[in-house]
Amino acid sequence: MHAIARRRHHRAAPLLLVLMLLALITGVAAVAAPSATATTEASADDIAEGERLFAANCASCHGLDAQGTEGVAPSLVGVGAAAVDFQVGTGRMPMQASGPQALAKPPQFDQEEINQLAAWVASLGAGPAIPTPEQVDPELGDAANGMLVFRTNCAMCHGSIGGGGALTQGKFAPSLLETTPEHIYEAMLTGPQSMPVFNDANITPEHKRDVIAYLDFQSNGSPGGLSLGAIGPVSEGLWAWLVLLGLIIASTIWVGARSS
Amino acid sequence: MGAKLNSAAAGTANWADERTSIGGFVKFFARKLFPDHWSFMLGEIALYSFIVLLLSGVFLTAFFVPSMTEVHYEGPYETMHDVAMTEAFASTLKTSFEVPGGLLIRQIHHWAALLFLAAIMTHMCRVFFTGAFRKPRELNWLVGFTLMVLGLAAGFSGYSLPDDVLSGNGLRIIDGVVKSIPILGSYISFWMFGGEYPGVDIIPRLFTMHILLVPGLILALIALHLFLVFLHKHTQYPGGGKTHKNVVGLPLFPVYTAKAGGFFFVVFGIIALVASVFTINPVWNYGPYDPSPVSAGTQPDWYILFVDGALRLMPGWLFGLPLEWEIWGYTLSWNILIPAVIVPGIFFGIIALYPWLEAWATGDKGEKHVLDRPRNVPVRTGIGVALITFYVILVIEGSNDIVANLFHLSLNDITIFFQWGIFIIPPLAFWITKRICLGLQRKDRELVLHGHETGTIVRYDHGEYIEVHRPLDEQELWLRVSYDNHTPLEIAPELNDHGVARKGYRWDRFKQRLSRFYYEERVEPVTRLELEAAHHHHDAQGAHEAAEAEESSERLDDEWEQLEDGAKR
Numbered sequence: 001m002h003a004i005a006r007r008r009h010h011r012a013a014p015l016l017l018v019l020m021l022l023a024l025i026t027g028v029a030a031v032a033a034p035s036a037t038a039t040t041e042a043s044a045d046d047i048a049e050g051e052r053l054f055a056a057n058c059a060s061c062h063g064l065d066a067q068g069t070e071g072v073a074p075s076l077v078g079v080g081a082a083a084v085d086f087q088v089g090t091g092r093m094p095m096q097a098s099g100p101q102a103l104a105k106p107p108q109f110d111q112e113e114i115n116q117l118a119a120w121v122a123s124l125g126a127g128p129a130i131p132t133p134e135q136v137d138p139e140l141g142d143a144a145n146g147m148l149v150f151r152t153n154c155a156m157c158h159g160s161i162g163g164g165g166a167l168t169q170g171k172f173a174p175s176l177l178e179t180t181p182e183h184i185y186e187a188m189l190t191g192p193q194s195m196p197v198f199n200d201a202n203i204t205p206e207h208k209r210d211v212i213a214y215l216d217f218q219s220n221g222s223p224g225g226l227s228l229g230a231i232g233p234v235s236e237g238l239w240a241w242l243v244l245l246g247l248i249i250a251s252t253i254w255v256g257a258r259s260s
Numbered sequence: 261m262g263a264k265l266n267s268a269a270a271g272t273a274n275w276a277d278e279r280t281s282i283g284g285f286v287k288f289f290a291r292k293l294f295p296d297h298w299s300f301m302l303g304e305i306a307l308y309s310f311i312v313l314l315l316s317g318v319f320l321t322a323f324f325v326p327s328m329t330e331v332h333y334e335g336p337y338e339t340m341h342d343v344a345m346t347e348a349f350a351s352t353l354k355t356s357f358e359v360p361g362g363l364l365i366r367q368i369h370h371w372a373a374l375l376f377l378a379a380i381m382t383h384m385c386r387v388f389f390t391g392a393f394r395k396p397r398e399l400n401w402l403v404g405f406t407l408m409v410l411g412l413a414a415g416f417s418g419y420s421l422p423d424d425v426l427s428g429n430g431l432r433i434i435d436g437v438v439k440s441i442p443i444l445g446s447y448i449s450f451w452m453f454g455g456e457y458p459g460v461d462i463i464p465r466l467f468t469m470h471i472l473l474v475p476g477l478i479l480a481l482i483a484l485h486l487f488l489v490f491l492h493k494h495t496q497y498p499g500g501g502k503t504h505k506n507v508v509g510l511p512l513f514p515v516y517t518a519k520a521g522g523f524f525f526v527v528f529g530i531i532a533l534v535a536s537v538f539t540i541n542p543v544w545n546y547g548p549y550d551p552s553p554v555s556a557g558t559q560p561d562w563y564i565l566f567v568d569g570a571l572r573l574m575p576g577w578l579f580g581l582p583l584e585w586e587i588w589g590y591t592l593s594w595n596i597l598i599p600a601v602i603v604p605g606i607f608f609g610i611i612a613l614y615p616w617l618e619a620w621a622t623g624d625k626g627e628k629h630v631l632d633r634p635r636n637v638p639v640r641t642g643i644g645v646a647l648i649t650f651y652v653i654l655v656i657e658g659s660n661d662i663v664a665n666l667f668h669l670s671l672n673d674i675t676i677f678f679q680w681g682i683f684i685i686p687p688l689a690f691w692i693t694k695r696i697c698l699g700l701q702r703k704d705r706e707l708v709l710h711g712h713e714t715g716t717i718v719r720y721d722h723g724e725y726i727e728v729h730r731p732l733d734e735q736e737l738w739l740r741v742s743y744d745n746h747t748p749l750e751i752a753p754e755l756n757d758h759g760v761a762r763k764g765y766r767w768d769r770f771k772q773r774l775s776r777f778y779y780e781e782r783v784e785p786v787t788r789l790e791l792e793a794a795h796h797h798h799d800a801q802g803a804h805e806a807a808e809a810e811e812s813s814e815r816l817d818d819e820w821e822q823l824e825d826g827a828k829r
Contacts, residue, residue: 100670142341143338143339143341144338144339144340144341144342144343146339147339147340147343147547148343148547151425151546151547151550151553151555152552152553155553155554155555155556156553156554156555156556157556158555158556159555159556159557160425160426160545160546160547160555160556160557161545163557164556164665165555165556165557165661165665166556166660166661166662166664166665166671167671168670168671168672169670169671169672170664170668170669170670170671170673172664172665172668173556214339217338217339222539222542222545223356223357223363223539223542223544224356224363224367224538224539224540224542225367225536225537225538225539226537226538226539227539227542228538228539230542230545231557231662231665232426232557232558232559232662233426233541233559233560233561233562233565234557234559234562234565234658234659234662235662236374236538236540236541236561236562237374237561237562237563237565238562239534239538240371240374240375240378240562241378241562243534244371244374244375244378244530244531244534245305245375245378245379245382247530247534248305248375248379248526248527248530249298249302249305249382251523251526251530252298252299252301252302252305252523253298255298255301255519255522255523255526
């Protein structure tokens, strides 16, 4: 199941699909298909536990069969394990309150429960899988290329180094400076909320890892000192007035205080 | 030892004096009087930050390469490894990461630039609200205004030099603004960029402008500005003994020379402190210029934000009508022309010509060397606050995305709010300020007539209670009663003695209307008679105080004579 999900957008996907169908027809599907994945294979118990968690925590909006509710919550069939891991792992789901967008908060489930939920949702239809540690390792990425990819695809909403920025009608692109590599990868792959999907044809998995390396590089801090939120010249201007001019005017008053 | 040193100093001074006659100058400057107030140092902040700019700028020119030739980065900064960029950007990175102390000097230069303009504008506000622009200083107001505009030019040209994404976007906006000028726009743009934007000429050209032309002009105008300050003598805040004909202060030497000299190091020190702690313009984040990416938080430095704000405020369509017209195949972009050219033009025009506007309204031809208290000129103060409000709205709108993100507001709502607010809030600010000023003037009247409340309640023998008021002292009185009280202009009638329409009547009428706007509503300062009457009223309350009252009344008469002598010009 996961093998299919991961290879869905691969160049060889149509060929694989045909082979798969052939396998199905010839009755070998049951033994051949699962053998490709080993690491993220979910047991039937996990899927069952996931379904139970889903029914208790998610179904009121998404429906018991995860088909979604018109105007309230989207169908989750085919969103894949990656979407679940992102949405539940960053605390955005279950949604706390309706508003312009779902806000991140401390996650409500531990990683094991999230994996179980993800396994169940993934069992509903093929979708993007949770990335492997190797896919999101910033050490393996090229930060300079990440800079180029980031500023072409991401910076217009998230800011030049991912400090975040405003969108329309109260929505916003969050800061990425605290986001884990897995979640960055999953967000690109699944396009949560206002974010577009950057599939593997759009930004290849290697380039995704470069982006992660670029964002990870920012945790070194600014070479120039404190970064004032890394949101550009507005905060610098505010600082110039409040702190710089403020300190100097305070000292003029101090200098002038003696004789006046 | 002391005597030896003294004779050596005297010898040196004599040597210099015999060859340059410098003694006369020293005598003149050392004895020149200056009034003292902290707000007179705001202009000094601008001057000193300009000196810091010159010093740090000279350092930066040693490493900056004003060229748009493409190179691949070979320096140590990881996220720029092998990225294609111009030499200008590469040399900025080199200055930041490879030149010892380079990053600090860059940050000092940029922080000083932000401070330079902030100090200029604060200084302008001080001059405006205290009426220091009145005769004979109108020309110096214009010189200062020009310095502010040159400061904007210096700032913007410097902001554009590193050729990073942010500065390139800024230039692109300027290009668009220039192109919106009817007929000439595209020609000016091609002339500026040496062809289609961005071309390869703009960085070297801006460099010449930034390090030679603009600073040269600024230096020349600073010299003129200071010369005029010396010529006119410095203005002084109102207070006992200060008139339009004298200067009350301390000699330049030694107090002010020491203060001013020391203050330079205070300014330099604080700039250096901030520059060493806080990042400014991290071009390594923005990356080399490429016309395609525009990141969130793309804004100019704060002093250009008002133009950006005006552009963001401007709707593309108004009541269903497009603001971009096509006339015989030519495009006329009102949606750019109005916010970026016409509105700033009018705004700056009002500021530049304001001294004349007010001179027409007052019709006062006298020289003004004593400053106004803002409350005593309610309409001017109101206009000033309205202009600041207008400017601040544009600045906030220019940062609308940052504001929206910070306070979790809707970007669209902020813009709609200010689209209405820009017409409503400044007049409201004018009105509120004027009312506050008039209220403060009334409070002053109250205080002069009745004195300070002491909080002491006295009961007389016959059972009456009164509150004891303490009369104001001389200084307090002077401040509150001896200011220029203008009344609306009286003009000659429309027809002259022969029943013929008078030449210049319409102009006079305009000035009269203006004058009414300024002075129709006013609070008169307390007159001597009023004060005496009030005093007698108070004294009448207690028979046993009569003798005392007579005494104080005499004292009051003396005071008034002194005050009036002082106020006469």
